[in-house]
Amino acid sequence: xxxxxxxxxxxxxxxxxxxxxxxxxxxxxxxxxxxxxxxxxxxxxxxxxxxxxxxxxxxxxxxxxxxxxxxxxxxxxxxxxxxxxxxxxxxxxxxxxxxxxxxxxxxxxxxxxxxxxx
Ligand SMILES: Nc1ncnc2c1ncn2[C@@H]1O[C@H](COP(=O)(O)OP(=O)(O)OP(=O)(O)O)[C@@H](O)[C@H]1O
Numbered sequence: 001x002x003x004x005x006x007x008x009x010x011x012x013x014x015x016x017x018x019x020x021x022x023x024x025x026x027x028x029x030x031x032x033x034x035x036x037x038x039x040x041x042x043x044x045x046x047x048x049x050x051x052x053x054x055x056x057x058x059x060x061x062x063x064x065x066x067x068x069x070x071x072x073x074x075x076x077x078x079x080x081x082x083x084x085x086x087x088x089x090x091x092x093x094x095x096x097x098x099x100x101x102x103x104x105x106x107x108x109x110x111x112x113x114x115x116x117x118x
Contacts, residue, residue, distance in 0.1 A: 021070050027098075028066050038109065043114040054111045057077045058108055067095040 022028050037044075038055050041047075047055075072094040080087045 002096070015040065018067070018093055019031075021067055025066070025070050028063070028070070031066055033065075034105070041109065047111065047112060047116065051112055051115075054108065055112070058101070058105050062105055063100050065098045069098050 022032065038059065042052055042055060073091055076087045076090055
């Protein structure tokens with residue numbers, strides 16, 4: 001099987017992964033809603049372009065982390081479907097990465113509201 005492909009083919013694979021993850025992962029859909037809320041908040045607060053840039057990067061990073069977490073979970077389940085404490089640790093580490101970014105997103109939202117209304 002060839003590992004090379006046109007940019008279009010690779011983009012199609014990536015988009016297929018994105019839509020599959022959105023349809024299968026509840027947490028990704030929750031993050032999508034949170035991103036929508038952040039955009040509404042930015043509009044309502046008439047935030048500066050710098051805030052838009054910061055929130056955009058944060059949304060993308062949270063999404064990317066969740067997608068990698070999903071990929072790791074899928075791989076772990078394929079490699080070791082049975083209970084294995086090391087697989088549990090790997091999944092916990094991947095979930096922790098998403099948690100760290102989720103906390104950062106909440107803090108940035110608080111700072112945004114604070115800077116505009118405080
Ligand atoms: N094969 C396994 N061996 C040991 N522990 C596991 C195993 N599978 C899952 N776990 C434990 O259960 C937790 C949840 O794993 P699971 O694969 O169900 O993720 P999830 O709840 O679907 O996560 P997410 O909400 O991010 O999709 C893991 O973080 C890990 O602690």
